[in-house]
Amino acid sequence: MTSVTEDRGAEATVATIGRPPENRQEALRKLLWIGIWLAFLGAPVSDLLKEQHTAWATTLGWIALVAFVAVYLALVFRHTARPFARVTVASILVSLACIAVITSLTLGAPWLVLFVYVSVGCGAVLPLPLARWAIPGATATMALAGLTTKGDWGDFVPGLAIPALLGGFAMTGVRHLVRTTVELRQARATVAQLAANEERLRLARDLHDLMGHSLSLITLKSELAGRMLPDHPDQAAQQVADIEQVSRQALVDVREAVTGYRRATLTGELAGARTALTAAGVAADLPAESEAQLPPGAPPGAEEALAWVVREAITNVVRHSAAKRCLVTLGERQTLDGRFVELRVADDGRGGPGAAVPGNGLTGLAERLAKVGGSVEATCGKGFTLTARIPLASRECVPGVAGQTGI
Numbered sequence: 587m588t589s590v591t592e593d594r595g596a597e598a599t600v601a602t603i604g605r606p607p608e609n610r611q612e613a614l615r616k617l618l619w620i621g622i623w624l625a626f627l628g629a630p631v632s633d634l635l636k637e638q639h640t641a642w643a644t645t646l647g648w649i650a651l652v653a654f655v656a657v658y659l660a661l662v663f664r665h666t667a668r669p670f671a672r673v674t675v676a677s678i679l680v681s682l683a684c685i686a687v688i689t690s691l692t693l694g695a696p697w698l699v700l701f702v703y704v705s706v707g708c709g710a711v712l713p714l715p716l717a718r719w720a721i722p723g724a725t726a727t728m729a730l731a732g733l734t735t736k737g738d739w740g741d742f743v744p745g746l747a748i749p750a751l752l753g754g755f756a757m758t759g760v761r762h763l764v765r766t767t768v769e770l771r772q773a774r775a776t777v778a779q780l781a782a783n784e785e786r787l788r789l790a791r792d793l794h795d796l797m798g799h800s801l802s803l804i805t806l807k808s809e810l811a812g813r814m815l816p817d818h819p820d821q822a823a824q825q826v827a828d829i830e831q832v833s834r835q836a837l838v839d840v841r842e843a844v845t846g847y848r849r850a851t852l853t854g855e856l857a858g859a860r861t862a863l864t865a866a867g868v869a870a871d872l873p874a875e876s877e878a879q880l881p882p883g884a885p886p887g888a889e890e891a892l893a894w895v896v897r898e899a900i901t902n903v904v905r906h907s908a909a910k911r912c913l914v915t916l917g918e919r920q921t922l923d924g925r926f927v928e929l930r931v932a933d934d935g936r937g938g939p940g941a942a943v944p945g946n947g948l949t950g951l952a953e954r955l956a957k958v959g960g961s962v963e964a965t966c967g968k969g970f971t972l973t974a975r976i977p978l979a980s981r982e983c984v985p986g987v988a989g990q991t992g993i
Contacts, residue, residue: 623706624655626749629696630689639693647693654685658703662710675711682707683724690731698746701728705750709757721754792843800836804829850893852916853878859900859914866904868933869911880927881918883979891954892916892929895962895974898947899931907935907970918978925978932971 634647661670661678670678686700701724708720725747811825853875863870880889896914903912912933919928951962951974960976 626699626702627651627655629699630693633694633696643693647689650685650689654682654689654700654703657681657685658707661707670711679704679707679711679720683727687727687731690728691734695732698728698732701725701731702746702750702753705754706757709754710761714758714762717754717758721751721758724754725750793840796839796843797836800832800839803832804836807832850890850897852880852889852893852896855893855896855900856914859896862900862904863912868903868909871911871913873914873916878916881925881978883925884927884976885958885979887958888927888960888976891958891960891976892927892974894954895929895951895972896931898951899972902947902970902972903931903933903935907933909933909935909969919975923977924980926975927978929974930971931973932969934969936970 630647630651634644634651637644639647657678661675661682682700682704686697686704689697689700705721705724708724709717712720728746728750807825807829811822811829814822814825856872856875856878860870860872863872880892899914900912903909912931914932915928915930917928919926948962948964955962955974955976958976960974963973963975965971965973
């Protein structure tokens with residue numbers, strides 16, 4: 587098992603709402619989502635196919651219908667990613683309304699359905715204060731046009747008024763979702779940039795604290811050794827020895843600092859596990875950040891060892907298990923052998939013989955846990971379960987918890 591899939595897997599699950607299509611597949615998917623609602627244009631198409639109008643009226647009807655659909659798709663498809671200018675939006679909406687009015691008055695009641703798309707367009711592109719008035723306005727215009735159209739007014743207008751209102755106001759909700767998604771994406775980018783800046787500042791601060799004094803001392807002793815070397819070689823040799831000692835200590839400090847930066851934490855690995863499972867479409871049931879704390883008495887290095895267990899186990903779930911759900915639990919257990927902190931990762935994926943055969947990943951986990959006196963166990967049933975246990979010090983030996991009873 588290798589490292590858990592990180593940001594790239596999470597980014598793959600982020601919807602492209604509010605973002606221009608990056609390839610042809612995304613463009614087709616978005617166009618399909620918008621175009622599927624054109625099925626309600628069956629009434630105008632059926633009206634033209636019945637050949638109830640003159641050839642000239644039928645030809646103009648087809649041209650008007652094609653123009654209406656093209657303008658509507660361009661408006662909704664483009665505006666959800668790269669909004670048009672206000673003047674362009676107003677011109678397009680007026681054009682759609684004009685086509686709807688003219689076709690309804692000249693070709694009959696079946697064309698009143700175009701007002702539904704005018705209402706939806708208003709909800710998709712207009713600011714909410716304007717959309718609150720434009721959507722009922724489009725619906726009212728449809729009702730007025732229906733009074734003068736050819737055909738049965740009662741068969742069309744009452745059945746279209748509710749879709750016009752609901753469709754228009756539903757699109758205002760979709761537009762709000764688009765705006766919220768864009769703002770959230772921008773906020774995530776800002777947070778990531780701030781986190782990177784903070785990490786760079788922390789690294790610079792730690793390096794200054796670690797190396798500033800040591801390098802200043804090395805420089806000073808080097809100058810002293812240079813001045814002492816001609817007349818006092820013994821004292822110069824002592825200064826050189828001090829320089830070596832300071833250099834070795836500085837090297838140890840730098841190595842410890844780098845190890846600290848690379849050290850895995852339980853909260854960090856659980857957060858990464860949640861992201862990786864979500865990206866893989868696996869329902870994640872993980873401890874909250876406040877619950878990812880080890881109980882008193884945990885040996886040094888226990889958190890890092892359990893963090894590696896989470897990383898390896900989640901990688902197995904994502905890459906090999908084909909699971910639908912993953913459960914991670916962390917808690918204290920009291921057994922006849924004493925107190926233990928137990929971490930369990932269970933999934934409902936492929937189990938069966940051979941799934942628990944120790945591999946490089948399990949062997950590595952066993953070695954890490956052995957350093958803190960722990961153990962790891964893999965079991966198969968309906969799924970795969972990985973259990974890690976690390977012994978805890980007795981409560982009498984833990985400051986602040988002596989005398990407490992069991993769990």
